[in-house]
Each structure stands twice: as C-alpha cells, then as structure tokens.
Amino acid sequence: MMVFTSIDIIPRGGTTLVEQCRTDIDKDIAALFASLSALRSRRNALASIFSLPPEVLVNIFIYFVEEGNFKIYTGIPRRGGAPILMIVTHVCRHWRQVALECPSLWTFIDIDCLSAPWVPIMLERSKKAALVVIYNEPSSPEYWPLVQLLSQLPRIKVLKLCTFSIVVDLILDCLSSEPAPLLQIFNYKVLGNHDPRISVRPISDSIFQGRAPLLRSVELAECAFILTSHVFSGLQTLDLRQIGPSPHLTLSQLHSALKRMPDxxxxxxFLSSRISEDTELFDQVPLTRLRRIVLNGCAIRTAVSLFSHLVLPVDASIALCLTEIESPQSFSDLFSAIHKDPDRSFPIIRSLHAKFTDDTVSVQFSTSLAYIRNRDIVRLSIQFEYASDSAIIFGMCRMVPHHKIQKLYISTSLDLSQDFWRAGFAHLPELESVNLRRTSIAGFILALMPVGVSMACPLLRALDIYDTDIGCDELRDLREIARMRAKGDVCIQKLGLMDCRNVTEGNVQLLERVIAYVEWDGHEDVLMNSHGGCICPTCLDSDDSEDSSADAHSED
Known part of the structure; x- marks a missing residue:
C-alpha cells in the first residue's frame, strides 16, 4: 500500500487547524457574495427604470399609495398590519431610499389596518408632513396608539374617529390639548352611547383650543355637542346624527349653531322624532350657499319648525325621511315653510318618481325629465310611512309650488288600482310620459279606457313598462286604447316593453299597427304552468273567479 501526502489533506487530529481553514473559507465565500452583490447592483443600475428622476418615482409611489388607501376607504380589507408602501421599499435599495426620503408617503395612518408598533415608525418617517388619521373600528380598549397620534394634532389634516363611550372624556381631553391649524375634516362617532349610567361629555368650545381655521367638514354621530364656537364658523359640510335616547338637542340650539355657519x-x-321644539324665539337663518339638505328620522312637525326659520337658495336640493305623518294637510304646511316666498323664481318641477311598499311611500320631485341617477337634480325627495292611500302622492303634487309634471315614474310590487290612476290623471293634467316598473298594469289600462267621448290623460304620448308580468288580455286592451286615442288625435306615439313576461313577437307586431314606435328587447318569456296553462295575472284572476263560481254552485 502506498501512502500519498499532500498539503491539501488535513490529518484527522488537527481540530484547530480544521476550524481555521473553515473560517478562512467562509471569509472567502462572504467576499465573493459581496462582490456578486456589488456586480448585481451595478448591473441593475443600468436598467431603464433607474434613469427616472427621484421626483418621478415619488409620483408613481404616491399614485400607488393613494390607490391602496382608496381601497381601504371603500371597505376592501388589507392584511399584514404594515403600511402599503412597504411593498415598494422591498423592491430594491434605490426604491427604498427614495421612499424613505419622502415624508408625504408615510402620512396615511389607518389604525384599523396598521399594527400598533407601526404607529411610531410612521410618525418618524412622515417627519413634519400633514397627517391623515383614521380609527373607525375599535376592536379592543387599547387606545394608546390613538392617544399617541392625537399628540400630533397640530399636523393632522384629516381625523376620523370611532370610539366607545367609556373613553370619550379621554379623547376630548386629547382633542382639547392643542390647536389644529391644519385640520380640514373631522369625524367622530361614539359607540355604546345608550347606557344611562354613562355620562358623555359634550364637544364644546374648548375643542382644538378654539383654533382650527381650515376646518370645513364635521360629522358627529351619537355625540353630545355644542356647536356655538367660532371654530365651526367656516364649515361647508355638517353631518349630525342622533339616534339613541341621548343627548338632547333643541331646535333653537340647532338654529343658533347654523347661524354661525354662513358658508x-x-x-x-339625522334627528330623532323627540327633538325638543322649544319656544325660544330666534331670527331667520340665511344659508345662502346651501346646495343640499338631508333631514332624516324626525316628525313632519319638526321639519316644519326647522324650515320655517331657514332661508334657503331657490335651487337647493332637499331630502326628507319623515315619521308621524299626521294628515295630508301636513305636507301643505311643510311646503309653505320651505317656500316662504311664492313670488321667487323657483326651478320648475317636471317629473315625479314614486316607490311604494306595503307601508312606505318614497317620492322624488325633479327638475329633469330623465331617470334619476344624479341626486343633484332631485329638488325635493320625501320618504314617509303612510298605509291608508298611496294616491296621497298626487295630492302632494297640488301643494308643491312651481310644478309642471310631465313625466311620472312608478316602481312597486303592489297592484295599483284604477282609482289610483284616475286620481293621478286628474291631478297631473300635463302628464306626457309614464314609466312603470315591476307593477301590474291592469289598473292603469282600466283608467285609460275612454269614458264617453273624453280621453283620460289627453297629453300622454309615451309609455314604458319594465320587468312586469303582463296578462294575456292587457296588451290587446292596450292596443285597442291606442287605436281609439289615435282616432281622437291624442295618440300614444311610443311604447317600451323591457324585460316583460308574456310578450311575444306577434303581440309586438299588432301593437306596431297602432303605435308609431314600439321598443321591445325581444325578451320572450311566456308564463305557463307544467300543464300548459297560462299563469299570467289575467288568467289567474279568471281561474280564481271560476273556482269561486264552482264553489257557489256546489254549495247550491
């Protein structure tokens, strides 16, 4: 046997020498890795993305962050507990450096999405930039991150809070500790404010130490508030919601607060129906720049008291959700309070939109003839509970000043009677177009039937029917009515049938003989049961009548 010796072969017993060799090799490997990393960095630096100036990268990062924050605003959850910008900082060293050197990228602090340890990091990286602070879903009584954030009140521009009532005093102490010179939007909602054992301190003149010159929007829900401070004098948006049994607010206090908000x-x-209507006298409150007012959850008499002391622009949009409708005459009082000067030039109301359920009526008066998609064109919207007679909406039309209703939209699953439609034709003499959705047309057709030589609704020129089950005889009757109206020179010029059941191509062809323009979507869905019998409304009513007659004969 031959034994070869070499300097590369280490004897088994040389433990110290082996460890030294391993250490030297590890150093060589680390040096190679460092060299390789440097080469990769130099190579990456030649990529076109690195030719972008830092200010361009910042704009890209801002867009990325704003898109992520928008998703948070719209309720799309985000996991991880870290700010969304961390994705950018993990791309490369250059991007990380640019992101860390831009304070405005770290100003959106949503405590609902961030874990608590990130709060001081965000405050440090944002330096002195204006902050957006959101805390809307308190899941635990640990409020220390919020208290830490509120210590930065002088540089917060948007503040949206939601806390439990037990910490209201703590929050108000923080909000009153310093001025808020940059604050523009302030929202505060209190949860659990229905326990009579907990006394909730009101928001008062001491908030922000009376100094918030840029404050333009305030939303308060379930808070006790006193809004007489000049800190609220520049408001453009005010949203007050009181749903629970406390706190109490009087109309004079409300008017006094609004008087200090000319812009x-x-x-x-959102005021409960038990708001105190005190007897204290107060002057008219001019709100000359008001574009929209929403009043929800109060009695109609409260609305009358409120509007009787407000002076609104003629084109202001009004939305009301009322309770305790005493009588139709109450609407006359309401409209008189809203339109105190009948000689002023108000926009003309041209369309009425109405929705019905078993116990609720919702009406919208619009200056446009188009279907309402933009609430700005709705000059007056009223929702109320009234189960006795749905035709009350037509009585309301008589009381609305400056109306010339030419188009009527009705949406309901209820069967509206012939009397309902006759009342509508009588109260709306200038009606030119009717749009029906999801409702039976039987009563409408009966009301259109001519009585003697007179034609009902003589200016009617267009009828649109959507998502409706049509009886076998109803299209035939409608065709006959159209033929008679054409003879009387009050013809129906347009008929729309969209997503309706029991309409066939043959029906449409017959209608086209007497109506100039019939718009049909080609949807054929004949209502038949498993035995081939028709189950349209007309046939079902006929079957019910025959069954009743048969039962009567069997009893005889």
Missing part, C-alpha cells in the same frame, strides 16, 4: 353647502341631520 354651509351640505347639511345632513
């Missing part, structure tokens, strides 16, 4: 444009009041 108000959007006003939303």
């Amino acid at each position: 108000l444009e959007l006003l939303t009041l």
Whole structure:
C-alpha cells in the first residue's frame, strides 16, 4: 500500500487547524457574495427604470399609495398590519431610499389596518408632513396608539374617529390639548352611547383650543355637542346624527349653531322624532350657499319648525325621511315653510318618481325629465310611512309650488288600482310620459279606457313598462286604447316593453299597427304552468273567479 501526502489533506487530529481553514473559507465565500452583490447592483443600475428622476418615482409611489388607501376607504380589507408602501421599499435599495426620503408617503395612518408598533415608525418617517388619521373600528380598549397620534394634532389634516363611550372624556381631553391649524375634516362617532349610567361629555368650545381655521367638514354621530364656537364658523359640510335616547338637542340650539355657519353647502341631520321644539324665539337663518339638505328620522312637525326659520337658495336640493305623518294637510304646511316666498323664481318641477311598499311611500320631485341617477337634480325627495292611500302622492303634487309634471315614474310590487290612476290623471293634467316598473298594469289600462267621448290623460304620448308580468288580455286592451286615442288625435306615439313576461313577437307586431314606435328587447318569456296553462295575472284572476263560481254552485 502506498501512502500519498499532500498539503491539501488535513490529518484527522488537527481540530484547530480544521476550524481555521473553515473560517478562512467562509471569509472567502462572504467576499465573493459581496462582490456578486456589488456586480448585481451595478448591473441593475443600468436598467431603464433607474434613469427616472427621484421626483418621478415619488409620483408613481404616491399614485400607488393613494390607490391602496382608496381601497381601504371603500371597505376592501388589507392584511399584514404594515403600511402599503412597504411593498415598494422591498423592491430594491434605490426604491427604498427614495421612499424613505419622502415624508408625504408615510402620512396615511389607518389604525384599523396598521399594527400598533407601526404607529411610531410612521410618525418618524412622515417627519413634519400633514397627517391623515383614521380609527373607525375599535376592536379592543387599547387606545394608546390613538392617544399617541392625537399628540400630533397640530399636523393632522384629516381625523376620523370611532370610539366607545367609556373613553370619550379621554379623547376630548386629547382633542382639547392643542390647536389644529391644519385640520380640514373631522369625524367622530361614539359607540355604546345608550347606557344611562354613562355620562358623555359634550364637544364644546374648548375643542382644538378654539383654533382650527381650515376646518370645513364635521360629522358627529351619537355625540353630545355644542356647536356655538367660532371654530365651526367656516364649515361647508355638517353631518349630525342622533339616534339613541341621548343627548338632547333643541331646535333653537340647532338654529343658533347654523347661524354661525354662513358658508354651509351640505347639511345632513339625522334627528330623532323627540327633538325638543322649544319656544325660544330666534331670527331667520340665511344659508345662502346651501346646495343640499338631508333631514332624516324626525316628525313632519319638526321639519316644519326647522324650515320655517331657514332661508334657503331657490335651487337647493332637499331630502326628507319623515315619521308621524299626521294628515295630508301636513305636507301643505311643510311646503309653505320651505317656500316662504311664492313670488321667487323657483326651478320648475317636471317629473315625479314614486316607490311604494306595503307601508312606505318614497317620492322624488325633479327638475329633469330623465331617470334619476344624479341626486343633484332631485329638488325635493320625501320618504314617509303612510298605509291608508298611496294616491296621497298626487295630492302632494297640488301643494308643491312651481310644478309642471310631465313625466311620472312608478316602481312597486303592489297592484295599483284604477282609482289610483284616475286620481293621478286628474291631478297631473300635463302628464306626457309614464314609466312603470315591476307593477301590474291592469289598473292603469282600466283608467285609460275612454269614458264617453273624453280621453283620460289627453297629453300622454309615451309609455314604458319594465320587468312586469303582463296578462294575456292587457296588451290587446292596450292596443285597442291606442287605436281609439289615435282616432281622437291624442295618440300614444311610443311604447317600451323591457324585460316583460308574456310578450311575444306577434303581440309586438299588432301593437306596431297602432303605435308609431314600439321598443321591445325581444325578451320572450311566456308564463305557463307544467300543464300548459297560462299563469299570467289575467288568467289567474279568471281561474280564481271560476273556482269561486264552482264553489257557489256546489254549495247550491
């Protein structure tokens, strides 16, 4: 046997020498890795993305962050507990450096999405930039991150809070500790404010130490508030919501607060029906810039008291959700309070949109003839509970000043009677177009039937029917009515049938002989049962009558 010796072969017993060799090799490997990393960095630096100036990268990062924050605003959850910008900082060293050197990228602090340890990091990286602070879903009583954030009140521009009532005093102490010179939007909602054992301190003049010169939007829900401070004098948007049994607010206090807000444009009041209507006298409150007012959850007499002391622009949009409708005459009082000067030039109301359920009526008066998709064209919207007679909406039309209703939209699953439609034709003499959705047309057709030589609704020129089950005889009757109206020179010029059941191509061809323009979507869905019998409304009514007659004969 031959034994070869070499300097590369280490004897088994040389433990110290082996460890030294391993250490030297590890150093060589680390040096190679460092060299390789440097070469990769130099190679990456030649990529076209690195030719972009840092300010361009910042704009890209801002767009990325704003898109992520928008998703948070719209309720799309985000996991991880870290700010969304961390994705950018993990791309490469250059991007990380650019992101860390831009404070405005770290100003959106949503405590609902961030874990608590990130709060001081965000405050440090944002430096002195204006902050957006959101805390809307308190899941635990640990409020220390919020208290830490509120210590930065002088540089917060948007503040949206939601806390439990037990910490209201703590939050108000923080909000009153310093001025808020940059604050523009302030929202505060209190949860669990229905326990009579907990006394909730009101928001008062001491908030922000009375200094928030840029404050333009305030939303308060279930808070006790006193809004007489000059800190609220520049508001353009005010949203007050009181749903629970406390706190109490009087109309004079509300008017006194509104009087100090001459620039108000959007006003939303969710007030319980038990709001105190005190007898204190107060002057008229001019809101000359108001574009929209929403009043929800109060009695109609409260609405009358409120509007009787407000002076609104003639084109202001009004939305009301009322309770305790005493009588139809109440609407006359309401409209008189809204339109105190009948000689002023108000926009003309041209369309009425109405929706019905078993116990609720919702009506919208619009200056446009188009289907309502933009609430700005709705000059007056009223929702109320009234189960006795749905035709009350036509009585309301008589009381609305400056109306010339030419188009009527009705949406309901209820069967509206012939009397309902006759009342509508009588109260709307200038009606030119009717749009029906999801409702039986039987009563409508009966009301259109001529009585003697007179034609009902003589200006009617267009009829649109959507998503409706049509009886076998109803299209035939409608065709006959159209033929008679054409003879009387009050013809129906347009008929629309969209997503309706029991309409066939043959029906449409017959209608086209007497109506100039029939718009049909080609949807054929004949209503038949498993035995081939028709189950349209007309046939079902006929079957019920025959069954009743048969039962009567069997009893005889």
